[in-house]
Amino acid sequence: MTSEPLKPLILIVDDTPTNIQILAENLIKDYRVKVAASGENALRIVAQQELPDLILLDVMMPDIDGYEVCRRLKNNPQTHAIPIIFVTALNEVANEEFGLNLGAMDYITKPFYLPVVKARIRNHIRLKQLTDTLESMAWIDGLTGIPNRRRFDQMLEIEWKRAQRNQLPLAVIMVDIDHFKAYNDCHGHGEGDVCLKQVATMFAATVNRPGDLVARYGGEEFVILMPETDTDGAQQLADHLRHQIESMQIPHTSSSASCWVTISLGYAALIPKPEQASSTLLDDADNMLYQAKNLGRNRAFGYCLG
Numbered sequence: 001m002t003s004e005p006l007k008p009l010i011l012i013v014d015d016t017p018t019n020i021q022i023l024a025e026n027l028i029k030d031y032r033v034k035v036a037a038s039g040e041n042a043l044r045i046v047a048q049q050e051l052p053d054l055i056l057l058d059v060m061m062p063d064i065d066g067y068e069v070c071r072r073l074k075n076n077p078q079t080h081a082i083p084i085i086f087v088t089a090l091n092e093v094a095n096e097e098f099g100l101n102l103g104a105m106d107y108i109t110k111p112f113y114l115p116v117v118k119a120r121i122r123n124h125i126r127l128k129q130l131t132d133t134l135e136s137m138a139w140i141d142g143l144t145g146i147p148n149r150r151r152f153d154q155m156l157e158i159e160w161k162r163a164q165r166n167q168l169p170l171a172v173i174m175v176d177i178d179h180f181k182a183y184n185d186c187h188g189h190g191e192g193d194v195c196l197k198q199v200a201t202m203f204a205a206t207v208n209r210p211g212d213l214v215a216r217y218g219g220e221e222f223v224i225l226m227p228e229t230d231t232d233g234a235q236q237l238a239d240h241l242r243h244q245i246e247s248m249q250i251p252h253t254s255s256s257a258s259c260w261v262t263i264s265l266g267y268a269a270l271i272p273k274p275e276q277a278s279s280t281l282l283d284d285a286d287n288m289l290y291q292a293k294n295l296g297r298n299r300a301f302g303y304c305l306g
């Protein structure tokens, strides 16, 4: 059974019920539609529910007007990318300029001609979908299809701050494929790429707890981020990953560690202190990886906090 992709979600914000009704009736066929009758209600919906792909925003509303709603959404990193189209009876060029300078995508004046409104909405939705695709591509490693270092760095900062705030442990595992240069020299770079993909696929299948992230850190290096995880938890996953890769039995004819492709892992976990930088955790895990290699590779090594 194949599931239809979800239709784009549009939020209509207007304090006049007739306006909401006309727009909603005309959009419901092609989009999922949510409505809000005030600025405050709109902000609440955006904060608490699925992010809309587009917002049609009335300007003149009591309490929080459309300009202020726009300003707040654009100032919030979570919501600043949502395209906003002002729909308003204010048709002075100065109003339009003001709205566009707040970061709105477009400006439609009432009374509106529905076919034009629908065409504009369609264009903005297409642009939004393209932007979303490009954004997700920028986070994915081209060869292996798993998240890349840029994505890892971004998530590390987010999780580090969260762990700092909540005083919860955060764990990182650094992974290196053993003697990968020798593997490439011996089996060729094409086979090397295949090996990287196989290892990445196994990692992605094994690291499956919600919130955990596995990324390609560069070359034959991978990294795993584990929120709310202590050293024991990191050790368990590290041992499991090591075992999983070895049991794939990918032949490696020039490794001193094994006749199969194997990995070395270094893990570290800590509860971040207020003034500490996230690089501390990465450096710790990297040092542990260095130890794992020194001890003969094909092993996981980490420190215990006692």
Ligand SMILES: [Mg+2]
Pocket (backbone or CB within 6 Å): 014, 015, 016, 058, 059, 060, 061
């Ligand atoms: Mg109004």
